[in-house]
Amino acid sequence: MRLPFVIVLCLILEKWTCIVGFSVLPRTSSRRITSLASAPPETSTTKRKKPLSPAEILANMGQKEEDDYPKLFEESLYDDMQKILLTLEKRVNEGPGSLTLMEVEELKTGGDRVLLEMKEKETERVGSLSAAAAPPTSPALVEAPPDEPAPAAVVQEAASIAESPTEIPPEFDENALLFAIGQMDARKVSAMLEAGLEMDEATTNAAFWEVVKTVDLAEAQDKALPAEVSIMLHHIFDADLRHLLTREKITKNVTCMQPDDSDGVAGAARKMNYIFDDGDHKNLPLKEGRRCEGGNCCDKCSRNIFPTFATEAESNLQTFPELCSLTFNDLETVSAATILQFVRLVERVRRTISHEYGVPLSTILPLQAYSRKYVAGTTQQGGGGGEGDFVTLHTDEATHDGYHYSCVLYLSTQGQDFEGGNFVFNDPAKVDEEAEKQKAKMQEESDEIDERLLESLSRGEFLDEALIESVEKVEDSGDALEALEGEIRRAGRELTPFHPKRGAAVIFSSGWENMHEVDKITSGVRYAVPCFFTTCPVPDEAYTQMNVGKPKTDEDIADDWLHLLLAHRKEEPMESVGRVKELLMKWHYMCTPLSEH
Numbered sequence: 132m133r134l135p136f137v138i139v140l141c142l143i144l145e146k147w148t149c150i151v152g153f154s155v156l157p158r159t160s161s162r163r164i165t166s167l168a169s170a171p172p173e174t175s176t177t178k179r180k181k182p183l184s185p186a187e188i189l190a191n192m193g194q195k196e197e198d199d200y201p202k203l204f205e206e207s208l209y210d211d212m213q214k215i216l217l218t219l220e221k222r223v224n225e226g227p228g229s230l231t232l233m234e235v236e237e238l239k240t241g242g243d244r245v246l247l248e249m250k251e252k253e254t255e256r257v258g259s260l261s262a263a264a265a266p267p268t269s270p271a272l273v274e275a276p277p278d279e280p281a282p283a284a285v286v287q288e289a290a291s292i293a294e295s296p297t298e299i300p301p302e303f304d305e306n307a308l309l310f311a312i313g314q315m316d317a318r319k320v321s322a323m324l325e326a327g328l329e330m331d332e333a334t335t336n337a338a339f340w341e342v343v344k345t346v347d348l349a350e351a352q353d354k355a356l357p358a359e360v361s362i363m364l365h366h367i368f369d370a371d372l373r374h375l376l377t378r379e380k381i382t383k384n385v386t387c388m389q390p391d392d393s394d395g396v397a398g399a400a401r402k403m404n405y406i407f408d409d410g411d412h413k414n415l416p417l418k419e420g421r422r423c424e425g426g427n428c429c430d431k432c433s434r435n436i437f438p439t440f441a442t443e444a445e446s447n448l449q450t451f452p453e454l455c456s457l458t459f460n461d462l463e464t465v466s467a468a469t470i471l472q473f474v475r476l477v478e479r480v481r482r483t484i485s486h487e488y489g490v491p492l493s494t495i496l497p498l499q500a501y502s503r504k505y506v507a508g509t510t511q512q513g514g515g516g517g518e519g520d521f522v523t524l525h526t527d528e529a530t531h532d533g534y535h536y537s538c539v540l541y542l543s544t545q546g547q548d549f550e551g552g553n554f555v556f557n558d559p560a561k562v563d564e565e566a567e568k569q570k571a572k573m574q575e576e577s578d579e580i581d582e583r584l585l586e587s588l589s590r591g592e593f594l595d596e597a598l599i600e601s602v603e604k605v606e607d608s609g610d611a612l613e614a615l616e617g618e619i620r621r622a623g624r625e626l627t628p629f630h631p632k633r634g635a636a637v638i639f640s641s642g643w644e645n646m647h648e649v650d651k652i653t654s655g656v657r658y659a660v661p662c663f664f665t666t667c668p669v670p671d672e673a674y675t676q677m678n679v680g681k682p683k684t685d686e687d688i689a690d691d692w693l694h695l696l697l698a699h700r701k702e703e704p705m706e707s708v709g710r711v712k713e714l715l716m717k718w719h720y721m722c723t724p725l726s727e728h
């Protein structure tokens with residue numbers, strides 16, 4: 132949008148007037164004149180007369196002035212025209228970058244609606260002219276009588292219609308779909324999609340912003356959400372997965388693993404050591420197979436990397452500023468746009484898991500999803516979304532036995548927003564005999580130095596220079612303690628780093644086949660959204676204990692969206708905990724139509 136306002140406005144008006152054959156009167160005008168008496172061309176010698184008023188023109192035409200004239204378009208279309216002009220005026224007055232993404236989307240959607248309705252009106256007009264020009268006994272276009280030739284414009288328009296293919300029914304027309312979305316006519320959109328039409332990415336995003344606008348309006352008017360909101364969201368979620376499946380994906384299949392409880396005393400000792408030392412997690416005895424405690428996982432495990440899981444616009448922290456700090460427990464001051472976008476992304480993950488692993492969508496529920504901030508030079512205090520500059524080696528299913536599938540979605544880019552902070556899969560390395568011998572030799576030398584050091588100290592002797600040099604040599608070879616820790620961490624392991632980029636996501640099975648960690652961040656701030664899903668079923672009794680159980684109508688689903696996510700009310704901690712618990716248990720019922728419950 133770099134064209135000056137006047138040029139843009141002229142282009143728009145030129146396009147509209149070419150289509151409909153008349154000028155658009157100001158929105159505030161209460162009178163619209165549909166036909167004017169033609170006047171002779173004015174010459175330089177003609178004396179300019181005072182312009183006739185609308186009443187005088189009508190009087191000269193033998194018509195009586197009326198208070199109201201038929202409206203050319205729906206009232207909402209004039210609102211669209213006015214909004215378009217006001218948006219363009221804002222862009223001119225405030226300069227580049229003054230329009231938000233939402234305003235740009237509304238400008239495009241409104242313009243498309245205006246053009247669509249004007250085309251429909253013009254089609255009706257041409258059709259009526261064609262019918263008047265053609266003899267009533269013949270459906271085809273024939274020549275006009277010699278004494279009364281048909282106007283050239285009418286013949287040309289009628290010929291154009293005759294040559295064009297059969298008109299596509301409105302329900303199969305993409306412009307009609309966009310128009311229905313702009314009117315939040317969810318049921319008409321449903322009919323078009325069932326007939327075979329598809330929402331492309333631009334149309335899907337336009338639908339999202341129409342939902343946001345409807346939610347904001349309902350809140351401003353203190354009204355319940357209309358059922359159209361949830362129906363439209365379901366269509367958006369369906370389209371999102373279809374779009375994702377056309378993008379790049381990198382998959383690595385791995386063998387499912389779980390703890391081995393049959394490894395005798397040595398195995399038990401290693402398990403105990405793992406419990407008391409996070410760094411020893413890699414030494415936990417394992418066996419093949421999927422644990423999936425209490426759930427219904429498939430027997431396949433993998434790692435999936437989506438370089439563009441979310442587009443630039445969908446992960447833009449200027450458009451969705453609260454996206455980098457969102458938790459479901461505290462939504463009072465979070466915009467409806469950000470809440471809906473966060474849910475949209477989490478639901479996209481849930482549907483991707485169902486597609487990748489062949490698990491029924493109705494059996495997958497989010498157990499936890501939140502934004503996580505990693506800051507260089509900080510230490511995490513507590514769990515969840517606490518700040519920190521690294522994450523130790525761990526397995527998600529070991530952290531919580533209900534975690535069956537995991538995802539990390541990135542909201543910042545390595546090398547641009549932060550340094551370090553790789554996401555790393557940590558696997559057992561293939562045995563290298565030569566490396567094992569070298570490792571054993573280094574261990575023997577270290578043990579020998581330790582023994583000599585202890586002997587000297589036990590005798591109360593000062594350390595001799597040779598011993599000091601030996602200790603310093605070992606320290607130098609490890610490049611201090613941090614480097615030594617890194618060597619120990621990598622010993623016998625194969626590390627697969629992923630370099631985070633905004634909009635990318637890693638989705639994987641949560642078992643011990645996918646041990647992972649996050650490297651230390653050396654500078655900057657790293658934002659991510661970890662989310663974890665379970666396949667454990669929710670007992671029916673849990674729904675009966677809720678104030679409002681499973682939704683039975685589209686209106687019920689919309690009510691759940693309002694009260695569990697979009698109410699923007701102040702809550703006590705226990706209230707928010709109960710609300711979030713109900714939200715997660717009802718997730719599938721809120722994010723899918725009644726036919727899939």
